Amino acid sequence: MRARVTALATVAVAAVLLLAGGGLVLVQQTVLLDGLDDTLLQRADDIEGLLQGERLPERLASRDGDDALAQVVAADGTVLLSSPVAAGSAPLADGVQREVLRSLDIPVDDEPFRVLSRPLDTAGTPLAGTDAVLHVATTLEPIAESRTAVLAALAVGLPMVVLALCGVVWWVVGRTLRPVAAIQQQVAAITGHDLDRRVPEPSTGDEIAMLARLMNDMLDRLEAAAARQRQFTSDAAHELRSPLTRLRSELEVDLAHPETVDHDRTVARVLDDVVGMQHLVDDLLFLARHDEHEAAPGRAPVDLLAVAHEAATATRAGVEVTVGGADVVVDADQRQLVRAIRNLIDNAVRHARAQVTVRVDQDGTVVVVDDGPGIPSERAEEVFGRFVRLDEARSGGDGGAGLGLAISRGIARAHGGDLVVDTAYEGGARFVLRLGVRRP
Numbered sequence: 001m002r003a004r005v006t007a008l009a010t011v012a013v014a015a016v017l018l019l020a021g022g023g024l025v026l027v028q029q030t031v032l033l034d035g036l037d038d039t040l041l042q043r044a045d046d047i048e049g050l051l052q053g054e055r056l057p058e059r060l061a062s063r064d065g066d067d068a069l070a071q072v073v074a075a076d077g078t079v080l081l082s083s084p085v086a087a088g089s090a091p092l093a094d095g096v097q098r099e100v101l102r103s104l105d106i107p108v109d110d111e112p113f114r115v116l117s118r119p120l121d122t123a124g125t126p127l128a129g130t131d132a133v134l135h136v137a138t139t140l141e142p143i144a145e146s147r148t149a150v151l152a153a154l155a156v157g158l159p160m161v162v163l164a165l166c167g168v169v170w171w172v173v174g175r176t177l178r179p180v181a182a183i184q185q186q187v188a189a190i191t192g193h194d195l196d197r198r199v200p201e202p203s204t205g206d207e208i209a210m211l212a213r214l215m216n217d218m219l220d221r222l223e224a225a226a227a228r229q230r231q232f233t234s235d236a237a238h239e240l241r242s243p244l245t246r247l248r249s250e251l252e253v254d255l256a257h258p259e260t261v262d263h264d265r266t267v268a269r270v271l272d273d274v275v276g277m278q279h280l281v282d283d284l285l286f287l288a289r290h291d292e293h294e295a296a297p298g299r300a301p302v303d304l305l306a307v308a309h310e311a312a313t314a315t316r317a318g319v320e321v322t323v324g325g326a327d328v329v330v331d332a333d334q335r336q337l338v339r340a341i342r343n344l345i346d347n348a349v350r351h352a353r354a355q356v357t358v359r360v361d362q363d364g365t366v367v368v369v370d371d372g373p374g375i376p377s378e379r380a381e382e383v384f385g386r387f388v389r390l391d392e393a394r395s396g397g398d399g400g401a402g403l404g405l406a407i408s409r410g411i412a413r414a415h416g417g418d419l420v421v422d423t424a425y426e427g428g429a430r431f432v433l434r435l436g437v438r439r440p
Helices: 002-050 141-189 207-256 263-291 304-311 334-351 404-414
Strands: 069-074 079-082 100-106 109-119 132-139 300-303 320-325 329-332 355-360 365-370 418-421 429-434
Touching: 002 069, 002 109, 002 132, 002 141, 141 207, 207 263, 263 404, 300 304, 300 334, 304 320, 304 334, 304 355, 329 334, 334 355, 334 365, 334 404, 334 429, 404 418, 404 429
Parallel strands: 320 355
Antiparallel strands: 069 079, 069 132, 100 109, 109 132, 300 329, 355 365, 365 429, 418 429
């Protein structure tokens, strides 16, 4: 990249300098030629003034005494008057009908000259009645010498400037990309076991510094995701180990004392543990798919009140569950909504003292309230973590795996809504499920 940038910059600057040099030469030539033309016009005016006298001058020269390469030529090509330099030579140029400035090779010297040709008004002069043309010329050699000098200077200076610029660009690009090399070296050393490492952030505040900050932000997210994954795996293993331990203990006791085996009791206990593990595995599978964005909700008209009734299956002795509210139709995945609301109701029944109320509001909000001990406001977000239980704050009954509320919030957010705890409510725990997908 350093070589490419340097090469491109060098080529671009060289092209610009060449164009600028060519433009300089053209401007210089134009300015010098304009100055030369002004000189010729002044000389022609001086010589034409000399011809206005009573008799013709002995030689054609400008008023400042500078001899000019000049001729007065008749229409038939006869040289009537000439300056000493042009004496005895053929006409400097052809006749013209109007004033003309030309670059020509003249007979006096076979080199490029600048020639001004001007028809003369001979009325009232010694040349009255004669059609004559005044030719005034001067050499173009000074302009050619000046052009040669400029081109020589450009031929020497441009390569030096380009080489110097190439070196500067090489140094600047190398200095600019130095942090990139450090970032590359650090990133190459990061593995899945040391995600706590970070790339160095330059203090320049430029795009490279921004890239370094973005990479560090990405590493922060990767480290957090890896930590969550490790914690998730550890918690899942722990949750599965408990029922497996109970199953093994039950079976080992029966094998050790076959004479006392109560097959019906053993089957019932094993079945309870298997059902619990199946629910746990289902929850883990749902969360895994949700994390991978594979559980995107379908969209179909769903009667939210009917879904709430369908989800209210949890029972516990002494706890009454009531469902009511408005008939609201939403565009949602009915299976996922049933699961989300059922998790909320199961959680409420598990911690309620005597009453659980489920209400569907007109705006498509589902409110689940229990009369249990409630949730401390400072831990309102913690309950939505995976494998989180607040048994010390919400007593009563056996706790689940701690995945239900996390699943319910995930389903709500997948539908464009959210699930929160109403911390202002003081009569127990009040969960508010907003879907944000109500049909008109």
